[in-house]
Amino acid sequence: MRDVARIAGVSIATISRVLHDSPLVDPTTAQRVQSIIRDLNYIPNTTGTALKSGKSGIFGLIVPELSNPFFADFVKHFEREVVEHGQDMMLAFTDHSPVQIQQCVRRMLMRGVEGIALLDSEIGTRSYETMLRNRIPLVTLNRLQSEPGVSDIAVDATPGMTAAIAHLIGLGHRHIGFLGGKGEERISVARTNSFREAMAANKLPILEQAIVNAEFQLEGGYYAMERVLVQAPSCTAVLCANDMSALGAIRALRSHRRSVPEDFSVIGLDDIALCTLVEPAMTTLRLSRQDMARKYLRELMQLRESPHKPGRKIMVGLELIVRDSTSKAPSQRRKSFRG
Amino acid sequence: MRDVARIAGVSIATISRVLHDSPLVDPTTAQRVQSIIRDLNYIPNTTGTALKSGKSGIFGLIVPELSNPFFADFVKHFEREVVEHGQDMMLAFTDHSPVQIQQCVRRMLMRGVEGIALLDSEIGTRSYETMLRNRIPLVTLNRLQSEPGVSDIAVDATPGMTAAIAHLIGLGHRHIGFLGGKGEERISVARTNSFREAMAANKLPILEQAIVNAEFQLEGGYYAMERVLVQAPSCTAVLCANDMSALGAIRALRSHRRSVPEDFSVIGLDDIALCTLVEPAMTTLRLSRQDMARKYLRELMQLRESPHKPGRKIMVGLELIVRDSTSKAPSQRRKSFRG
DNA sequence: CGCATGCGGGAAATCGCTTTCTCGTCCTGT
DNA sequence: ACAGGACGAGAAAGCGATTTCCCGCATGCG
Numbered sequence: 001m002r003d004v005a006r007i008a009g010v011s012i013a014t015i016s017r018v019l020h021d022s023p024l025v026d027p028t029t030a031q032r033v034q035s036i037i038r039d040l041n042y043i044p045n046t047t048g049t050a051l052k053s054g055k056s057g058i059f060g061l062i063v064p065e066l067s068n069p070f071f072a073d074f075v076k077h078f079e080r081e082v083v084e085h086g087q088d089m090m091l092a093f094t095d096h097s098p099v100q101i102q103q104c105v106r107r108m109l110m111r112g113v114e115g116i117a118l119l120d121s122e123i124g125t126r127s128y129e130t131m132l133r134n135r136i137p138l139v140t141l142n143r144l145q146s147e148p149g150v151s152d153i154a155v156d157a158t159p160g161m162t163a164a165i166a167h168l169i170g171l172g173h174r175h176i177g178f179l180g181g182k183g184e185e186r187i188s189v190a191r192t193n194s195f196r197e198a199m200a201a202n203k204l205p206i207l208e209q210a211i212v213n214a215e216f217q218l219e220g221g222y223y224a225m226e227r228v229l230v231q232a233p234s235c236t237a238v239l240c241a242n243d244m245s246a247l248g249a250i251r252a253l254r255s256h257r258r259s260v261p262e263d264f265s266v267i268g269l270d271d272i273a274l275c276t277l278v279e280p281a282m283t284t285l286r287l288s289r290q291d292m293a294r295k296y297l298r299e300l301m302q303l304r305e306s307p308h309k310p311g312r313k314i315m316v317g318l319e320l321i322v323r324d325s326t327s328k329a330p331s332q333r334r335k336s337f338r339g
Numbered sequence: 340m341r342d343v344a345r346i347a348g349v350s351i352a353t354i355s356r357v358l359h360d361s362p363l364v365d366p367t368t369a370q371r372v373q374s375i376i377r378d379l380n381y382i383p384n385t386t387g388t389a390l391k392s393g394k395s396g397i398f399g400l401i402v403p404e405l406s407n408p409f410f411a412d413f414v415k416h417f418e419r420e421v422v423e424h425g426q427d428m429m430l431a432f433t434d435h436s437p438v439q440i441q442q443c444v445r446r447m448l449m450r451g452v453e454g455i456a457l458l459d460s461e462i463g464t465r466s467y468e469t470m471l472r473n474r475i476p477l478v479t480l481n482r483l484q485s486e487p488g489v490s491d492i493a494v495d496a497t498p499g500m501t502a503a504i505a506h507l508i509g510l511g512h513r514h515i516g517f518l519g520g521k522g523e524e525r526i527s528v529a530r531t532n533s534f535r536e537a538m539a540a541n542k543l544p545i546l547e548q549a550i551v552n553a554e555f556q557l558e559g560g561y562y563a564m565e566r567v568l569v570q571a572p573s574c575t576a577v578l579c580a581n582d583m584s585a586l587g588a589i590r591a592l593r594s595h596r597r598s599v600p601e602d603f604s605v606i607g608l609d610d611i612a613l614c615t616l617v618e619p620a621m622t623t624l625r626l627s628r629q630d631m632a633r634k635y636l637r638e639l640m641q642l643r644e645s646p647h648k649p650g651r652k653i654m655v656g657l658e659l660i661v662r663d664s665t666s667k668a669p670s671q672r673r674k675s676f677r678g
Numbered sequence: 679c680g681c682a683t684g685c686g687g688g689a690a691a692t693c694g695c696t697t698t699c700t701c702g703t704c705c706t707g708t
Numbered sequence: 709a710c711a712g713g714a715c716g717a718g719a720a721a722g723c724g725a726t727t728t729c730c731c732g733c734a735t736g737c738g
Contacts, residue, residue, distance in 0.1 A: 001694065011718045016696060026716055041472055046449045047395065048694030050386045051723045066411040067612055076405050076432060088446060091430050093415060107427060110385045133380055218616050251618060273406055277557050279590060340724065350688045355726055365686060387724030390693045 004042050008033050019044060056112035057087045059300055062104060063119045064094050068244070069272040070289065071119065077293035078117065085297065087114075094120045102127045109134055115300035121186045137303030139296050139311075142187050146311030151299045153292065153314045157191050157269070160285045160318025161198035161239060164267050167283075167320060168237045169202060172329035173265060177210025177238040179224040179245050188213070191241045191269075210235045214245035221248025229256060236264060236329045243268035243275055243284055250278070250325065261327035271321055280324035287318055343381050347372050358383060395451035398639055399429045401443060402458045407583070408611040409628065410458065416632035417456065424636065426453075433459045441466050448473055454639035460525045476642030478635050478650075481526050485650030490638045492631065492653045496530050496608070499624045499657025500537035500578060503606050506622075506659060507576045508541060511668035512604060516549025516577040518563040518584050527552070530580045530608075549574045553584035560587025568595060575603060575668045582607035582614060582623055589617070589664065600666035610660055619663035626657055 005012040010029065017025045018033040025033075036042075050056045061078050063071040075091060082089045090113055092104030101123050108116060109130075115137035118128065128138060135149065143152045168176055178195040181188025192211065199206050210232035214224035221240060225248065228235055240246035246268030250260050258264045260280060268275060271286035295314060303311065344351045349368065356364045357372040364372075375381075389395045400417050402410040414430060421428045429452055431443030440462050447455060448469075454476035457467065467477065474488065482491045507515055517534040520527025531550065538545050549571035553563035560579060564587065567574055579585035585607030589599050597603045599619060607614060610625035634653055642650065 012695075013697080013719080014717060016694095017717085020696090024716070029716080041469060043445065043448045043473070045451060045694055047386055047389045047451055048723090049696075051390050051693085051725090052695045052697085054723070056386065066405065066415050067408065069406065069408075072405040072411045075430075079430065079432065083443075083446070088429070088450065090427065091414075091418065093418060103422075106382065107422070109382045111427065112384060112386055130380060134382070255618075351725075352689080352727080353687060355724095356687085359726090363686070368686080384724055387693090388726075390695090390724075391726045393693070 001042065001044070004033065004036050004040055007040070008036050050112060054112075056114060058090050058111060058113045059087055059297065060090045060092065060105075060108040060113040060116040061119070062092050062094060062101065062108075062116060064096050066093070069274065070242070070270050070287070073272070073289040074119065074293055077290045078296060081293050081297045085301070094123065096120070096122070098123055098127050102130075105130065109136070114304050115139070117296045117300060135307060137300050137307060139299045139303070142190060144190075144313060146313050148310050149303055149307050151303060151311035151314065153295055153299065153316060155187075155190070155287060156315040156317055157194035157285070158197045158201075160269075160320060161194050162201045163320045164239055164285055165198050165202045165204065167322065168265060168267070168326065168329075169204070171265065171327060172331065173237040174204065174329070175207055175210065175232065175234045175236055176204065177207060177212070177228045177232060177235045179212055179214040179221055179228070179238055179240040179249055181241040182213060182215045182220075188216075188241065195239060207232050207235060210238070214241060214248065216242050216245055218244050218248040218251070221245030222252040223248075225249035225252035226256070229253075229258075236331075237266070237326070238264075239267045239285075240269060243270040243272045243282065246282060246284070246325075247274065247278060250282070261325050263330055265326040265329070267326060269318065275321075275323065283323045283326040284321050285318035286321050287316070292316055340381070340383070343372065343375050343379055346379070347375050389451060393451075395453060396426045397429050397450060397452045398426055398636065399431065399444075399447040399450075399452040399455040400458070401431050401433060401440065401447075401455060403433050403435050405432070408613065409581070409609050409626070412611075412628040413458065413632055416629045417635065420632050420636045424640070433462065435459070435461070437462055437466050441469075444469065448475070453643050454478070456635045456639060474646060476639050476646060478638045478642070481529060483529075483652060485652050487649050488642055488646050490642060490650035490653065492634055492638065492655060494526075494529070494626060495654040495656055496533035496624070497536045497540075499608075499659060500533050501540045502659045503578055503622075503624055504537050504541045504543065506661065507604060507606070507665065507668075508543070510576075510604065510666060511670065512576040513543065513668070514546055514549070514571065514573045514575055515543065516546060516551070516567045516571060516574045518551055518553040518560055518567070518577055518579040518588055520580045521552060521554045521559075527555075527580065534578060546571050546574060549577070553580060553587070555581050555584055557583050557587040557590070560584030561591040562587075564588035564591035565595070568592075568597075575670075576605070576665070577603075578606045578624075579608060582609040582611045582621065585621060585623070585664075586613065586617060589621070600664050602669055604665040604668070606665060608657065614660075614662065622662045622665040623660050624657035625660050626655070631655055 001012050001015050005015050014025055018030050059082055066072050079089045090108055090111060094101045117139050119141045121142040138150045140152045142154045144154050146152050180192045210228050212224040212227050214220040246266050249266050253260050253264050260266055268282050268284035271284045275282040275284050340351050340354050344354050353364055357369050398421055405411050418428045429447055429450055433440045456478050458480045460481040477489045479491045481493045483493050485491050519531045535545060549567050551563040551566050553559040585605050588605050592599050592603050599605055607621050607623035610623045614621040614623050
């Protein structure tokens with residue numbers, strides 16, 4: 001910067017003004033400075049800016065891991081959004097461990113991030129109290145509670161599931177199961193509740209034997225599906241808490257000589273890329289990562305503007321994407337064969 | 340920091356010394372300062388450090404995207420390595436576009452990264468010449484060339500493929516195909532060459548009709564496999580340039596009523612998590628992400644120490660992981676039925 | 679008892695940038 | 709023709725941390 005100033009025969013103050021398109025500088029001078037900047041290949045150093053202004057221009061993003069394609073997608077969209085707003089992203093992983101999160105929050109505070117998007121809903125509040133004391137905006141996931149400076153974005157699965165069940169009812173299904181999440185996890189409980197509400201909204205009785213935990217994983221879905229086949233033989237369709245468990249369910253059905261969708265319909269949740277790559281392409285409830293990423297950043301930026309304001313609770317919905325893993329219920333199918 | 344100093348009744352210089360375990364400070368004082376730091380929940384601000392020392396403590400990582408599980412894994416391991424060395428990571432995506440890379444290199448230089456790991460081998464040199472002028476270490480992928488301050492880490496697939504082919508030969512296969520990469524891409528050409536060398540090393544003739552591009556994607560693998568079935572009907576096994584195309588190949592075989600591994604053997608490359616989740620679990624050539632991430636960081640740190648030193652060319656190998664997508668060749672199988 | 683040595687610790691400059699305050703010059707209006 | 713305003717641009721302070729240089733006090737030795 002000093003070099004540029006020296007060569008242009010102006011002061012570094014002017015360089016700074018040129019870089020910020022300040023109207024206080026003569027257009028001719030600005031031109032000259034600009035071309036010298038290009039010639040020298042000068043790249044401004046954000047460290048200085050950050051130190052002076054107290055604004056690092058960095059937002060933190062904390063996700064459990066990256067092997068779940070949902071998070072991988074989210075990271076990509078969040079990064080893009082952040083960059084489009086002229087900021088940068090700092091990424092960290094919790095590996096589902098509270099001590100990891102403690103450490104990565106600390107690293108982020110050291111770097112002076114201006115807000116954190118925390119996408120792990122299963123972590124206690126103790127770990128991030130430090131942050132609150134440090135007064136930096138936080139946006140959580142599926143916590144359903146907000147405080148000053150802390151907003152929450154939660155997935156409201158009920159309307160989407162209601163639509164999914166209506167879709168199944170339209171295909172003749174009456175006995176519908178749910179392959180849920182993992183034990184007492186917040187997200188798991190929420191989705192199971194949504195399923196119950198969605199069944200009620202469709203005036204369908206709930207088959208308790210057909211509600212089984214699936215761990216959000218492929219294997220979990222496999223074993224959960226096997227249990228449903230045994231415990232609730234009348235069941236002809238399942239909704240799943242996420243796509244991975246739905247894929248496991250399809251695999252289990254295939255092992256047990258039940259073809260999808262002819263004998264059994266399966267609906268996933270998330271709409272990961274794999275959905276269109278498997279055979280049959282999977283019907284699912286899409287949870288838009290781009291939409292969520294945008295909401296996270298918008299919320300963080302608003303909280304940054306006014307850290308005093310009470311945080312908001314925001315809901316995002318699901319969109320039913322009908323593909324080939326759902327079709328007429330077996331009885332219905334027989335009926336149409338007769339007709 | 341000033342607060343801590345004031346309360347401890349010392350100067351900020353002492354605080355700095357305590358934070359760095361400098362021997363120039365009385366242990367008693369150090370203790371006192373430490374406890375005040377804890378009480379105040381003081382977190383040092385790396386921006387100041389970075390500005391003063393000229394060392395940002397950040398390494399940049401540029402990957403094409405995150406939907407490929409290979410990159411997702413790599414990012415995770417690289418982050419962990421970087422953090423274990425007390426540094427931070429800055430992540431960016433190229434989306435396979437040269438202009439994107441230009442911009443993210445610029446953002447990284449602005450943040451003062453101390454080196455960049457660039458995992459996109461298909462980008463021209465023009466985009467990163469700026470970096471060289473700015474004298475920051477760079478470690479590339481599969482470029483097979485180095486310069487002062489620029490190292491390269493490349494996958495040498497030949498020994499691994501030689502082992503894979505030996506494995507197939509042991510199972511009675513003689514007609515082995517290769518589902519390669521994408522057009523003229525560096526990595527694609529390299530892997531196809533490795534396949535040819537590995538076949539030669541095993542003294543097996545090359546079936547030109549059984550070498551087909553597969554785009555590194557599931558669909559690409561599907562169509563490539565179909566072409567091989569038509570063009571080279573004697574073929575009983577294929578190696579693939581990566582796991583995704585191998586999965587596509589298996590799907591194609593299934594559509595054409597060829598069961599894997601009974602009628603046809605398939606070997607992937609990468610060993611992504613999906614390998615053990617599909618049915619049959621896939622035999623593959625593992626490319627260790629953790630190992631690579633470690634090598635990248637080590638190289639970056641060495642180049643940082645001595646930017647004048649000529650960069651190095653490093654090779655990483657593959658490890659054959661035998662699972663269930665390979666078994667005796669059909670003819671062999673018949674033979675053993677007879678026997 | 680005085681001086682030298684050594685060690686703990688403070689003052690201050692500095693990193694790159696922003697921004698306020700101030701100044702000098704030129705233009706314009708009366 | 710002169711005063712005042714407008715505009716372009718510089719000087720300097722300061723963000724948080726590091727580090728050199730230097731000082732003061734205590735101790736040891738002559």
